[in-house]
Amino acid sequence: MNDSDGENDTKAAMMEATYRALCQHGYSDTSISKIAAEFEKSKSLLYYHYDDKEELLEDFLHYMLDQLEADLASIEAETAHEELLSIVDRLLPEEINDEQMRFRRAVLELRAQAPYHDTYREQFARSDELILSTLVDVIERGIENGEFRSVNSREKAEFVYSLAYGAMERGIPLEDPETLNSTRETVVSHLEAQLVKFA
Amino acid sequence: MNDSDGENDTKAAMMEATYRALCQHGYSDTSISKIAAEFEKSKSLLYYHYDDKEELLEDFLHYMLDQLEADLASIEAETAHEELLSIVDRLLPEEINDEQMRFRRAVLELRAQAPYHDTYREQFARSDELILSTLVDVIERGIENGEFRSVNSREKAEFVYSLAYGAMERGIPLEDPETLNSTRETVVSHLEAQLVKFA
Numbered sequence: 001m002n003d004s005d006g007e008n009d010t011k012a013a014m015m016e017a018t019y020r021a022l023c024q025h026g027y028s029d030t031s032i033s034k035i036a037a038e039f040e041k042s043k044s045l046l047y048y049h050y051d052d053k054e055e056l057l058e059d060f061l062h063y064m065l066d067q068l069e070a071d072l073a074s075i076e077a078e079t080a081h082e083e084l085l086s087i088v089d090r091l092l093p094e095e096i097n098d099e100q101m102r103f104r105r106a107v108l109e110l111r112a113q114a115p116y117h118d119t120y121r122e123q124f125a126r127s128d129e130l131i132l133s134t135l136v137d138v139i140e141r142g143i144e145n146g147e148f149r150s151v152n153s154r155e156k157a158e159f160v161y162s163l164a165y166g167a168m169e170r171g172i173p174l175e176d177p178e179t180l181n182s183t184r185e186t187v188v189s190h191l192e193a194q195l196v197k198f199a
Numbered sequence: 200m201n202d203s204d205g206e207n208d209t210k211a212a213m214m215e216a217t218y219r220a221l222c223q224h225g226y227s228d229t230s231i232s233k234i235a236a237e238f239e240k241s242k243s244l245l246y247y248h249y250d251d252k253e254e255l256l257e258d259f260l261h262y263m264l265d266q267l268e269a270d271l272a273s274i275e276a277e278t279a280h281e282e283l284l285s286i287v288d289r290l291l292p293e294e295i296n297d298e299q300m301r302f303r304r305a306v307l308e309l310r311a312q313a314p315y316h317d318t319y320r321e322q323f324a325r326s327d328e329l330i331l332s333t334l335v336d337v338i339e340r341g342i343e344n345g346e347f348r349s350v351n352s353r354e355k356a357e358f359v360y361s362l363a364y365g366a367m368e369r370g371i372p373l374e375d376p377e378t379l380n381s382t383r384e385t386v387v388s389h390l391e392a393q394l395v396k397f398a
Contacts, residue, residue: 026315028227105314112311114372115304116225125373155385162382163358166365173313174324183361186354 013041014049015063018056023102027109032056054117057110061123068127072134080142081196085188087135091164092184096177104172132157139195148195156195163187212240213248214262217255222301226308231255253316256309260322267326271333279341280395284387286334290363291383295376303371331356338394347394355394362386 017038021030024038032053036043050056071090077083093100114121135157142148167183170176216237220229223237231252235242249255270289276282292299313320334356341347366382369375 028312028315105311108368109308109311111368111372112304112308113227115374116227121373125375128369128373155381158378158381159362159385162365162369162378162385163362164365165368166361166363169307169310169364169368170327170361173310174320174327175314176324179357179361182354182357186358186361 010041010045010049011059011063014039014046014056015060017046018060019103022060022106023099026102027057027106027113030106058117058119058123061110061120061127065123065127065130069130072130080138080145080147083138084135084142084191084195087131087138088160088164088184088187088191091131091161092167092180092187094181094184096180101172101175101177104168108169108172128161132161135160142195147197149197151195160187160191163190209240209244209248210258210262213238213245213255214259216245217259218302221259221305222298225301226256226305226312229305257316257318257322260309260319260326264322264326264329268329271329279337279344279346282337283334283341283390283394286330286337287359287363287383287386287390290330290360291366291379291386293380293383295379300371300374300376303367307368307371327360331360334359341394346396348396350394359386359390362389 014035017035017040018030020038021035025034030053032047032050035053035056036046039046046056050059072087075083075086077086096104110120111124114124132154136153139148139151139153139156143150143153163183164187167180171179171183213234216239217229217234219237220234224233229252231246231249234252234255235245238245245255249258271286274282274285276285295303309319310323313323331353335352338347338350338352338355342349342352362382363386366379370378370382
């Protein structure tokens, strides 16, 4: 293993410790010492890299964005229709377990802090744009290959994303998975009705 | 002025001080002493009523719910269609000034804390339900009087509310009023197309 592999391992271990701390304590109650408590390597290594929680969280948001990008790129689908449903599934999963619920809660807390932290805001703006452009791409591909009606792809993407975000924002802080599920159905049936030619 | 008037005045002044502190500092950075700094009467009066910020915020959320209820009840409209648009206008105002933007930001922060505070969660669940039931009522009235198509009123209400919440959650932390405006147009044109018989 060369130095760079070692560094990557350390970075990944720090990001995983952050993830676990956020799931366990939420964002407000997470401190750098609580993240250090989840870190399996030497604590001093973590304090060597980061001065405070904000600095660590900035890197964590960046790491999440990379994960999201890899996840979206990994979707394999025969048709644009199938791919679109896979993206909706990422936004509003049919099943959401306790850990995922806790993590999404923490992300909503972080997002609510975006107005007060430029770097948070920048990362969220990027991940929003990544999701929107992925939606736009798949809708355009579906229009080009004749699967979808000729709609305004950006408008449809904004619509899907706002609806998904609204369901999360409504359902997650209130611990109401029902809102997520019913919105999922609304998004899917809307897409089938408005977009897909032969649903 | 009798005792009860005096108490109501004090209460209102404390709630207004809380509103100003939230607009100025956001939720995380608001402390009971920052609220006291905005309070025009004796500081000790505020500390006499509340031990900490959480206790004060609980009352503030309750107060906001009363305001929302009064505001929704005050809508005067000739038709169900007009009334529905007035409600959408409350959720996604066409113009949003800096103070309103700051206040909505603070409310999203508070909502993100709902998983960790039972009383916050309870108040948000109540205000969501108030808005949804107001939407359901107006949609049903429109169906009964022949203005609207015969739709599933609860489903339509959930749809409008999730879309409006999603636009707020997307646009407000990222300070992007454009998302609010374009979603407003999407909601309105969707309602005109799907609901209104003679738009």
